[in-house]
Structure formats: C-alpha cells, structure tokens
Amino acid sequence: MLAQLLCKTGLNSLNLNTKLFVSLMLLLAMATQSTAVVAQTDRLTLIYVSEMTEMDSEEKGSYPKLASLLEHYRQINNHLVFISGGGGLAPSAMSSLDMGAHIIDLLNAIEPVAMVAGKREFSFGEDVLSLRTYEAAFPVISSNIFDPITQENLDGVNDSLLMTVDGVTIGLLALLPPIAHQEYNLQRVEIQSPVDALKQRANELRSAGADRVILTYSCCYRDYLNYFDELDQLLHDGLIDLALGKDEHLLLADHQLDQMHPAHIWITQGDEVAVVELTLEKDAPTFLMNWQTDSMNAYPADAQVQMLVDGYIQRLESLLNEVIADVKTEFATFQTDVRTAENPFGNLLADVIKAHADAEIALVNGGYIRGERQYQIGEQLARRDIMRELPFRDQVVLVEVSGEQLLLALENGFSQIEEIKGRFPHVSGMQVEYDRRKPVGKRVVSVRVAEQPLLPQQTYRLATRQFIATGGDGFDMFGDLEPLRYAGQSNRLIADILIDAIQQSQQIAPLNEGRLIDLSSP
Template identity: 35%
Template sequence: MKVFLMLAMCALLLSNTLFYSRAESGFTIIYAAEMAEANHPQANYAHLASLLTQHRATERPVFFLFGGGSIGPSPLGFFDRGAHIINILNTLDPDAMAVSHRDFAYFSEELSQRAYEAAFPLVLSNLYDPMTEGNLDGLVDSILVQRGDIKLGVIAVVAPYVVQQYALERLQVTPAERAILLQASKLRAQGADLLVLMHTTELDFLPGLLSDGTIELAFRNNYDGQQLLPDQPNIILQQELNQALVVSAELDKTRQLQNLNTHYIDLETLPAEPQVARQIQDHSQRLQLLLREPLGRSTVSFTTLRDEVRNRENAFANFVTDTLKNYTGAELAFVNSGTIRGVKDYPAGTMLTRGDILAELPFRNTPVLLELSGQDLISVFEHGLSGLDNQRGFFLHSSGVTLFFDSTAPAGSRIKQLLVNGEPVVASSMYKVATLQYLAEGGDGFDILNKRSKLSFFNPDDRNIADIIAAAIKNQQSVELVTDGRLLDVSKQGQP
C-alpha cells in the first residue's frame, strides 16, 4: 500500500511538473510583408528564408505570419498576376497570410485563384461576397494554428477604401471592429491562447481591444511613418520595406502574455538561402530577355519618386497621358498617379528598357474612351485633387488639360480654373476623354466614370498602357520628358 501511495505521489508530482512546464511557454513570431519584388537585389525572399531557417532550428515554437501586400503590382506580376509570389511563399511555408489592399491589384478573381494555389491560408476577416454569401472564394475569415502547445488565432482586416481603390463592385468591406470581435469569439471558443491581428491602416479602437484582452498582438505595415495611436509594445509596426520583425514572448501559467520583445531585422544583412535564391532566379530568368529589351533613350533626367508623382505635375506622367491621348484620338486624357509605381530617378541619357516601363506601369490597364460632360470633368478633377491630402494615388495627370488649383483650399473646392485645349471647360459640352480601364470602372472612387458612355476606338489585341508606352518610346528612339505647366498649384505659384 505504501509503495502504491509513493508511486501515486510521484506520478502526481511528475504530472504537475509537466503541466507547469507546458503552462510557461516561450514562442517566436516572425512577421514580414510588402515584398512584391521577388528578386529585389538587396533583400528578398531568399534572405527571409535564412531568417526562418535560423529560428526554426531552435526548440522554441516559431510562427511565421506574412502580412500580404505582395501579390501585386510588380514587373513579373504583370505577366503572371502574382502566381510566382505564391509559389515562393509555398516554399517558405507561412502559417497564414493576411490579405492586404495591394493583393487586389489584379482584382478579386485572380486573388481567388492565388488562394487556391497557396499551400497556406489567406486570411481576411471583414470581406463579404454576396455571390458566396460569405468570404471571397478561397479566403478564410480567420485561422487557428498550433505550434507546440500554443494555439495562435489569426485575424486580418482591410480598410473600406479597398472597394473603391480596386473597383471591387461586388464585394463589401464590413466594419473592422465588428469583424474582429466576431472572429475573436470564435477563435477563443476553439481554444486559442493568443490572438493576433494583421492590418494596414490606423484603427482607433485597437488600444481598447488590446487592453481588454480581446486580442494580444497587432501587426501593421506603417511605411508612411504616421502613427496616431499611443505607442504600445503590443502594436508592432513594420516601418521599412525589406524588413522582418522577430517577436519573442512567453505565456505564463495563466496563459497571459509576458516578456514581449520585438527585434527589427534588416533582411539585407542576412545571407540568401540557396534553394529559394534558385527559385527566384528561375522565375526571373524567364523574363530577362524581354525586360532588358532597349526601347529608347531619355535626353533629360526625370523622376518617378512617390512625392514627385502624387503631388504635382510629372514629366513621365505627361508622356504617358500625351501618348494615351494621341493613341485613342481623344480630346483629352487623364490617368491616376497611383498607376505609376517605379519610384526611381533616371539620369539624362538613360536607355529605357521594357523592364523600366513595366516597373513604372505594372498594372494590366487597357485604355478606354469615354464621353464626358464638362461638369463631369470638373467633378472628376476635383475628386482627383482630394488625393493630395494622403497621396493615396488618385491625383490625376492629364493631357489636353490645363488645371489651376489651390492645394490649401478645402477638398471639393480646389479647382480655380480648368481649361481643355486652352479654352475654359463648358459644363454642358461633351468631350471625348481617354483614361484607363481601372478608372473607367470606378476605381479610386471615380464612380461617375462607370456611369458614362464608352466610345469605340481601334486598339488591336486589347493592348495595355505599358505596351502602348513602350511602343511609343521605341518608335521615337529618343524622348524628352518635360513638364510644361499643365498642372499649377496657385498656392505655390501665384494666381493664373
């Protein structure tokens, strides 16, 4: 009997020891996002793979969360709509990927296809598709992942503007807070120890959800540097491109988060993992001959840096709109500044290649010819000027237009004078206007364009804007990209 009692006590002690060793659990979360350029020369997925290999070699449970924003746009994505990104991520084996707004760059049907190609879940918690009466086909509302004895719940939300930005007419973005609460309740019922939110925009209710324990951690891409919320260690910001975050923490005996530490890793400092480097090279080599094709030389320097494109007249944008106007035979043309994505300085004498043009114009946008009234034009350009406040990319570049505006005036009343081919716009007159399919379908909030008549014009093989611009440069052999005062901010340059 004594022997039995001693054995029972030993078993109890052993059980308690195992329980408490399980209850005090350390873990690591590796987070990265916004890596649309798979073959970035300094920091890419091969460097991220080395970081993952390093941490996965330890006994500590490691979760890999990818914040999305990488399916598009990119030069390679122009051809395969981001399929190569999913292929590479399948090798890196994330536990979950958040769907961010840029993942809709090739629209919802392509995103759905990418989700079925992925060997990991694509998570978006506040999207509703009336066609499925649930989420977009292929996406999941949330996911529960277990590593060791830790169950991690993953939630992701997007901002409502994604519907306008990418003309997702059928889809609806539901309120983020309501979606988070719904998924948090579901994941807790499934036994989640820890809940993580991935998001890309400021959420004013987030501190409250963290303080009351609805979620434990939030990851956000914050490249604009604007952080309005209080500085909290549980709101973890990725503030630079080509950066990964390594978060280490513990769950105590009551499964509360303890000892949270965040390390910011510059991926450029890591070696490239050979297998993934070869995979990236295979994808890149297929296009190198095409991308290196010389088109023509720029006789002057020009830039496509973000601030130079999204705030003011730009020489490259002028060439794009002038070419679009001439190609379609329109009276005027306009494109949204967000369609130009190269973010690059070009010295005078640069030989422009097809790869340069695809980097600048990575979306597969085809030209559209519309019939708009003068009043429509006033409304359209006024909406475009509202984009000056946040550089979201719907500031309009134009051809055949001279626009005097005041950037300091309230949004909605910034136009001071609008001329079409040198004459004041007439509200009741009708104009033939060239633009891009994205805008013509209501993208970036230009809903009025989706309601206007489309005119026919000759566009063989449905050529897209990148091909049209490349052909124009190749035909001219040398191009002089200049500004000519067609977009003038009177608050900085005086009244017209």
C-alpha cells in the same frame, strides 16, 4: 518545424484545396518526428513580414534572404510561426506578367502558416486572388470580406485561422482596410467595418477554444486612420492579445507611438521583419514577452530559394533588357513626383493614351506610375523600365463625360495631395489651375480644354485606364459610363502601347508644360 502544430481554417471557410491538406499533414508528421531531437521551450517565436513586392531587393526585402533568416530562428526555437502580412502580389515587373503567381511560388518554398489578403492582393481583381489562393500551400486570410453572391468570404479566402502549439490554441485574424474598395475598384466583394468584424471574429475564435488571438494588418497606418484608436483599445480590453502591422511611410506621430499598447507592433522598413517572443503558458498575465526587428539583409541568400528567383529572372531578361529609347530629358517618378504635382512622365503617359484612343482629353492617376527612380540625360531606356513604371495590367478605355463630371474627377484627384495619394491626376488636352490651400472639393480654380473654358454641360471624349473608368481610386463619377468603341481598339496593355510609342521616336524626352498649375506655389 513546429512541434504538434495543428492548423484549422476559418469557421465559415471550408474550401482549402488538397494541396494545403497534404502540406499540413506532412507538417504534422515532420513535427512529431522532430520533438525527440529538438529541445522544447515554453516560448513561441513569431516572425512577421509584409509588403514584399520584389523577389530580391535590398530595399523592399529578399525572399532568399528571408528564407535564411527563418532557418536561423527555427534553429533557435522549434516553436516558430511565420506569418506573411500580404501586400506582395503587386506591383512589380514580374507581377504585371503573371499576376502575382511567382510570389505564391516563393512563399510556398518558405512555408508561412498563413498569408494576409491585403489590398494589393486585389490588384488584378477578385477572381485572380481566388485563383492565387488555390495555388498556395497555406491559408489566405481576411476577416472582414463578404461576397454577396455566396453570402460568405471570397472563394478561397478564410475568415480566420486556429492553430495549436504545445497545447496552446492561437487564433489568427486579418483585416482589409475599407479604402481598398475604392483604391482597387472591387467589383463584387464588400468590406465590413474593421472594428465590428474584428469583435465578431475574435469572439468566434474564443468560443472555438482560442487561448490567444493575434490580429494582422497589411499595409500602412493611414489606411486604418479612422479605426486605429479603436483597434488599439481592443488590445487594452483583452479582446485581442497581439496586433502586427507595417508603416513604411512613417505616418505614426511620436505621441501616437507613445500611446500605443505595448502589444501593438509596427515595422517600418522594407527589409525588416518583426521577431516576436510569445509565452506558451496559458495562465501568463501577458502574451508578449519581448520583440525586436531584424533585417533580411543581415543573412545570406538561401541557395534553393535563390534558384527559384534566378529562374524567374532569367525568363524575363531577354524581354525586359531590350533597349527601346535614349533618355533626352531629366525626370523622376518617385511618389512625391507623381502624386503631388505635374510630372513629365505623367504627361507622356496621358498623351499616349489620348492619341491611342483618338480622344479630346486624357486623364491617368499618379498611383499608376510605380517606378520610383530618377532618369538622367544619356541613359538608355529599356523595356524593363516601362514595365517597372506601369506594373498593373490595365487597358485604355474611352468614355464620353460631361464637363461637370470632369470637374468632379479633377476635384477627386486633388483631394488628397497632402497624403500623397495615388488619385492625383495627370492630364492631356487640358490645362488646370488649382489651389491646394482651399477646402477639399473646391480646389479646382479653372479648367481649359483645347484653349477653351470647360463647359459643365458639354460632353468630351476622355481616354483613361480601365481602373479609373470603372470608378477606382474615388473616380466613381465615371463608374456608370459605357465605354465607347474606337479605331484600333485592342486588349493590349497600356505598358505595351507606351513602349510602342517610345520605340517609334527612339527617344524619350517628356517635359512639364504648365498643364497643372498649383496657385499655392510661389
């Protein structure tokens, strides 16, 4: 445990629950007792990890193994701070059922000093994130969220954190990328400029007595592309002393890595943590002493945390292992498969949504499909596979759109193919020719609905997911449309509707059918 650790919530946030208060008091008492038997050191060890969406995965990180890693470093240095960089509440098969509550439960067991509210924390909406914060025995932080209703941060989320370790006061800040507003269709909160918010919060922390200020990101470099150089400059200017982030997609070019401030730290692998050694000398010219990555996979699973994971897994087994169909065609759902071109599974999903709502056409975004796997002929498809493919809790929505609106939607879908963004469209009831070589906004060459050319002024009944119908992922041309009632409408999840459709045929045999034709391909 940390000796003499004192955590204070952000300057404008006074809504920590009783559970957090009690946990902090216990931490203080335990730390005081441990100082007599654990050697003191003039260094602080900081462990940073983020984007852990699975409970126990070799590729994406394991909470039982992370617990053992943390215990290892706590034995080396009793001055240890563990920060969860967020991005873990979704997507996963379990989160589609409990909306991320199990991740909070696992984090409570391994005691982070704080968790970042990243964009994935908004997968189930602002109110669900607020609920998760009150289940957490640690503060959840985002420094650039503003709720117009309360004129403060989102309920349960803190602007910042102050902690005192062996006489040194450290401030912690966390940024949410503005793209989260579009990608996760936030309905209420506003996301302030990262650079402006960071400057304001850092100065507030300095005024409150912070000797050092740490910035944490959740998710990847591309989300901060427009702000990266400015954030890096704030390290050079001394406004912040350390920045921590993650970039699993390796989008930082070599020259950018070379030009980064030495205290701007990125980890790039799902099983990695950053192990950062920081000085506790107030007058030291530099805060960062050294840092390295370490792999959770190098450690055995902690028995107590493994019991928690096993308990969750056992609850899922009987439901998720149910076989629903035989695989009759080969297809894949990796990111490049569902976010850059027509995809068999995307076609099947769009067809099922269209048929369910008795619509003329359907459109879903590739980012909704998250399975990241290859399916072979002869395999058996289980309920688990569909839950993994469609982990977000979403429902079918029917809207009436004009041909002009549909064209704008398709242009939006093809606008970020190069970045492998989740807005890439999968369609049913139409055929689209496009050219990715053309400028953004002019990539759609032709659209046919029911074998007829798209008419800009004609209206069409479009089935889609609620996320898109309310303007998510840049589909704001649909945001003001009133949903239509349809026969058989219910609140069932799209994943369940798809499972029913597959079970009825007892096989899954999706194909590419020339619905999306990229004219730039040979």
